[in-house]
Amino acid sequence: MEIRDGNYGSALIAVAKNIETIVALDVDYSTITGSNKFGEIYPNRFFNVGIAEQNMVSVAEGMALTGLIPFVSAASSFIVRQAYDQIFNTAFSKAPVKFVGHSAGCSLSREGVCLQSYDDIALVRIIPGVPILAPATREDVLSALVAAANHDGPVYIRIPMPDSFPDIQTVGEYEIGKAMVYRTGIDAAILTIGPILGEAMAAAESLQRDGIDVMVVDMRCLNPVDTDIISKAASTGRIVTVEEHMTDGGLGGCVAEHIVNENHCTLQRLGLKDTFSETAPTYRELWQKFAIDSASIAKAIKNFSSKDRT
Amino acid sequence: MALKMIAEAGSGHIGPSFSCADIITCLYSGIMKITPSSPDAPDRDRLILSKGHGVPTLYACLALKGFFPPTVLKQFRQINSPLQATPDVKRVAGIDAGSGSLGQGLSQALGMCLALKYQNISAHVYTILGDGELQEGQVWEAAQAIAHFNPGNLTAIIDFNKMQLDGNAIISEPLLAEKWRAFGWHVEEVNGHSHGELSSVLSNRTTEKPLMVIAHTIKGKGVSFMEGNPAYHAGVPPQGIIDEAISQLMQSSL
Numbered sequence: 371m372e373i374r375d376g377n378y379g380s381a382l383i384a385v386a387k388n389i390e391t392i393v394a395l396d397v398d399y400s401t402i403t404g405s406n407k408f409g410e411i412y413p414n415r416f417f418n419v420g421i422a423e424q425n426m427v428s429v430a431e432g433m434a435l436t437g438l439i440p441f442v443s444a445a446s447s448f449i450v451r452q453a454y455d456q457i458f459n460t461a462f463s464k465a466p467v468k469f470v471g472h473s474a475g476c477s478l479s480r481e482g483v484c485l486q487s488y489d490d491i492a493l494v495r496i497i498p499g500v501p502i503l504a505p506a507t508r509e510d511v512l513s514a515l516v517a518a519a520n521h522d523g524p525v526y527i528r529i530p531m532p533d534s535f536p537d538i539q540t541v542g543e544y545e546i547g548k549a550m551v552y553r554t555g556i557d558a559a560i561l562t563i564g565p566i567l568g569e570a571m572a573a574a575e576s577l578q579r580d581g582i583d584v585m586v587v588d589m590r591c592l593n594p595v596d597t598d599i600i601s602k603a604a605s606t607g608r609i610v611t612v613e614e615h616m617t618d619g620g621l622g623g624c625v626a627e628h629i630v631n632e633n634h635c636t637l638q639r640l641g642l643k644d645t646f647s648e649t650a651p652t653y654r655e656l657w658q659k660f661a662i663d664s665a666s667i668a669k670a671i672k673n674f675s676s677k678d679r680t
Numbered sequence: 681m682a683l684k685m686i687a688e689a690g691s692g693h694i695g696p697s698f699s700c701a702d703i704i705t706c707l708y709s710g711i712m713k714i715t716p717s718s719p720d721a722p723d724r725d726r727l728i729l730s731k732g733h734g735v736p737t738l739y740a741c742l743a744l745k746g747f748f749p750p751t752v753l754k755q756f757r758q759i760n761s762p763l764q765a766t767p768d769v770k771r772v773a774g775i776d777a778g779s780g781s782l783g784q785g786l787s788q789a790l791g792m793c794l795a796l797k798y799q800n801i802s803a804h805v806y807t808i809l810g811d812g813e814l815q816e817g818q819v820w821e822a823a824q825a826i827a828h829f830n831p832g833n834l835t836a837i838i839d840f841n842k843m844q845l846d847g848n849a850i851i852s853e854p855l856l857a858e859k860w861r862a863f864g865w866h867v868e869e870v871n872g873h874s875h876g877e878l879s880s881v882l883s884n885r886t887t888e889k890p891l892m893v894i895a896h897t898i899k900g901k902g903v904s905f906m907e908g909n910p911a912y913h914a915g916v917p918p919q920g921i922i923d924e925a926i927s928q929l930m931q932s933s934l
Contacts, residue, residue, distance in 0.1 A: 393795075393798065414798065415798070417794065417829070419821075419825050420824075420825070420828075422818075422821035422824075422825065424783075424784075424787070424817075424818040424821060425787045425790075425818055425821035425822050425825055427787075428784040428787030428788050428791065428818065428822075429787045429788070429790050429791035429794070429822075429825070430791060431777075431784075431787075431788055431791060432728075432777065432787065432788035432789060432790060432791020432792040432793075432794075432795065433791040433792070433794060433795040434791075435769065435776070435777055435788070435791075435792065436726075436791070436792045436795035436796060436799075437722065437795060437799060438795045438798065438799075440791075455781055455784075456784060456787075456818075459778060459780075459781055459784060462768075462778060463768075463769045463770065463777070463778040464770060
């Protein structure tokens with residue numbers, strides 16, 4: 371079993387090997403998240419509570435107040451929206467529950483709107499003290515879980531279906547509050563969160579052929595966010611944020627909040643703008659529809675005019 | 681003490697605090713295995729006050745047991761106070777879980793029980809729910825899950841005072857015991873103001889199933905004009921009325 375294959379369950383098995391206080395819970399979604407694999411290896415450490423997200427989160431809170439480190443997993447739309455008050459109260463008590471929002475963004479497009487998520491980052495970001503980690507490559511899943519396990523408090527981890535990860539080598543382990551630069555450049559900056567990194571890298575390559583040299587950053591973490599990187603990006607004068615999320619309140623919103631006092635920098639936020647999503651055969655159709663694919667990103671960069679920088 | 685705390689603060693839930701006073705007192709008078717000087721002892725028994733707004737009584741009890749000095753009670757509901765309006769696990773020795781948003785305590789209790797079992801720690805977890813609180817769906821998620829996982833070290837108690845903020849029970853409550861039995865629990869019904877009946881069912885467990893104690897109580901118990909009166913669910917009456925209430929409570933404790 372490949373622990374760096376982007377499967378949450380596989381990665382959790384590796385993390386839990388040396389930390390005996392880690393247990394896992396799921397809500398009849400374990401064959402999708404892969405937590406069932408964890409349950410096969412560690413049957414006394416796995417609790418499938420059935421389709422009851424609120425119960426799952428509060429059960430985990432009770433466990434976390436009693437010496438354990440529970441990882442709870444469900445579709446990201448359901449865990450955040452169904453169990454929002456329970457997540458809030460867990461965070462209020464600083465109980466070290468790790469919330470895994472699976473099937474994030476567009477990645478499970480074929481199952482319809484309910485199983486896609488475009489608001490989880492915004493909703494969790496506003497709860498004090500809950501770092502948000504979003505793996506962008508297959509190997510990052512393990513790295514993010516390790517960072518989460520070692521963090522003294524609650525954490526939210528946003529994981530897509532593994533087939534939407536790009537075929538990119540990761541660059542370095544996850545650290546809470548640290549972004550990772552994948553490409554340096556001075557003409558503009560593309561900041562991404564999650565697997566859409568692949569589209570940003572493809573856009574950067576095509577822009578290079580047109581003589582435009584862009585920085586690409588995988589932001590990796592919000593709340594805390596890497597403000598140094600945002601400043602570096604702002605120094606190019608032109609930032610494009612890209613996310614499988616609403617443009618308000620997610621990465622784009624966060625970056626906007628931080629650059630408001632920077633020297634002149636123009637920001638374009640790519641993502642869903644005041645719209646619901648819909649069913650699609652794959653995430654690729656939705657990436658195109660919501661203009662977050664590589665062609666749309668490249669087009670956004672070219673839309674900056676010379677007036678957009680000081 | 682709870683009444684004075686609420687009067688001093690200028691706000692609080694008198695009715696709900698009184699109706700569970702005997703339950704809480706009973707738990708802390710020999711039922712629960714606790715040591716005030718070691719509030720974080722891993723093998724202590726735990727109490728989750730799922731009806732968190734009844735916390736004045738719990739604070740009074742914890743002070744009397746020596747978890748913190750009684751002088752701290754004056755700070756109830758003040759700013760920067762350890763004694764928040766509903767239990768805050770970060771601020772007070774002796775509080776085992778946060779609550780206030782109704783419906784979550786039973787789930788928390790299951791989590792604590794499973795965690796204790798996993799770590800081979802012998803300890804019991806008690807939780808007190810309000811009957812209005814049973815209107816929250818999560819309670820029934822937990823009810824099913826507890827019957828399914830049946831950790832064996834969990835006791836739930838319903839402070840069945842048949843009233844809530846808007847008046848008498850809004851959703852009718854026939855067959856309350858039968859509901860819990862249908863969910864797979866063992867149910868005992870007692871007079872929630874009788875220490876004898878409470879301690880008997882709490883210390884003589886005769887079942888392998890999860891235990892639900894339905895404690896029949898009176899909202900505002902102990903003060904004649906508060907008993908059964910939804911007007912005293914929340915809010916503080918004028919000082920004259922407080923004094924009369926205190927006088928009645930002192931009389932009956934003699």
